[in-house]
Amino acid sequence: MSDAQKAGDRAVSHEAADVSDRDGRTGTFGPGRRLSCLAVVVAVLAVGTGGFVWLFRDQLFHPFGDARACEGSDTKLPQVISAGGAPIPDGASDVHYYTRNGRAEVTFVSVQIPDYLHRAGILPEDEPLFDEKYGTKADADDEIELPDGLCGSPLRGPAWVYGSTSATGSGVKVMVERSPEVFDSLRIPARAVVTYNLH
Template identity: 60%
Template sequence: MDGTVLDEERRGSRSRRGLRRLAIAVLVLTVPVGGLVRLFQDELFSPFGDARACEGSERALPAVIAPGGVALPDDASDVHHVTRKGRAEVSFLSSRIPDYLHRTGILPPGAPLFDRKHGDHYALGDGEPELPVGLCGSPLRGPAWYYTNATVSVLVERSTLAPDRFPSPARAVVTYPLP
């Protein structure tokens, strides 16, 4: 009898050690796999492997996004885009919005930023957020000003403190046809 009890205890001890080893092995393998998933998260879960692309985008955009042939400002950050039905909408933050408007030709040299010949108020109240359907990222907040030319339209946040200025940085949403 004593031999049987000892054999059962040894088997139970071995199975507990085996379970501990298995748990340690699973834990040791989980950490690196989780790290790899986290490292490549944008490529694994974003459309086209592009962290800037929003869910539902139909086409990839190049590394340098250039609506109407004009690259986004050098300091553009928090860039997101959605592409659908042959058009792209790109949202970004920049402190160089006036320069960007001049480079696109939407605002002629010397024209004031808020000249009604080249733009107009956009119906968005102070602090009211808006993010076009399908576009991800942070929303644009009112008040806002809307500019357009033959191919590109730009919606830009205006300062709530100084209505004749943009905040720095300002969020802009650019809409343009894809080639």
Template identity: 60%
Template structure:
């Protein structure tokens, strides 16, 4: 039996503390590595906090999938409506496919869209949506067809008024089926 003065009794708590630290380090690393999946709604890193519905892997705004090159995608859902933010270099094609801009129309034709009140390099992010903000100037497209219900804000180039930024951030708002 160890003598109370020899320190043998004290070694067990020290060993237990070392074991706890050794086990906590990998556990903390795993939590850090998978934090987006563990703490995001639905385990989807694209979903913003407070979202009430999960969107599919391939997001379709009004039945039209986001551009194939869409990146930095974030979404917020609430009460049957979704807002999706993404970056793309394929904005004209996306707007044509979504029916917001006829094939033969110019992207900034005021018959199909309008300037959105956001000054050059001023930022705005709709309430509830996470991720980077839209930077002005911005152009707004609103679907006018029956049952369409898609609105899209797209960043314009701050130097060439007839072009989009490259890549351009867009925020689409649409009803969830």
């Protein structure tokens, strides 16, 4: 082999070594490249898992896949909840329920609570909202915690508690927010809590 060929081979070898060592990479699968690929794979998996959890959050974190159901509930309520003898008002918001051992507690916010009370037979038509034949003032005047197990926002006092017997003969209790300014009115809208037997 001539001196010129040897010199050419040495130049090619040095060039390859320079490319190989540049930025700490050796070939296509050096340690730096492997770390970059691993970071990309981890990021893709994290985004995919996060998207899956977000998409199926109701099914993953609520009983029966129902966002209205509170943790520990043992019976799923239908889409239209009949609480204490009548469906809760159309358009009710912030609806939550807790079911345990054949009993249900439902909370919701609505402007139509007087109508609901009449439809459920809890308060007869044309009777005043706060007739003591059908209810009584709640003990607390300020915030009132929801019953154990029932999730959602507490009631704001003052509140009124109605007691009734449903068509099946079981007891129904409705606690509802009363207006703090207008003596003979509910809050608009008002939060209610209805407790009743499922059967």
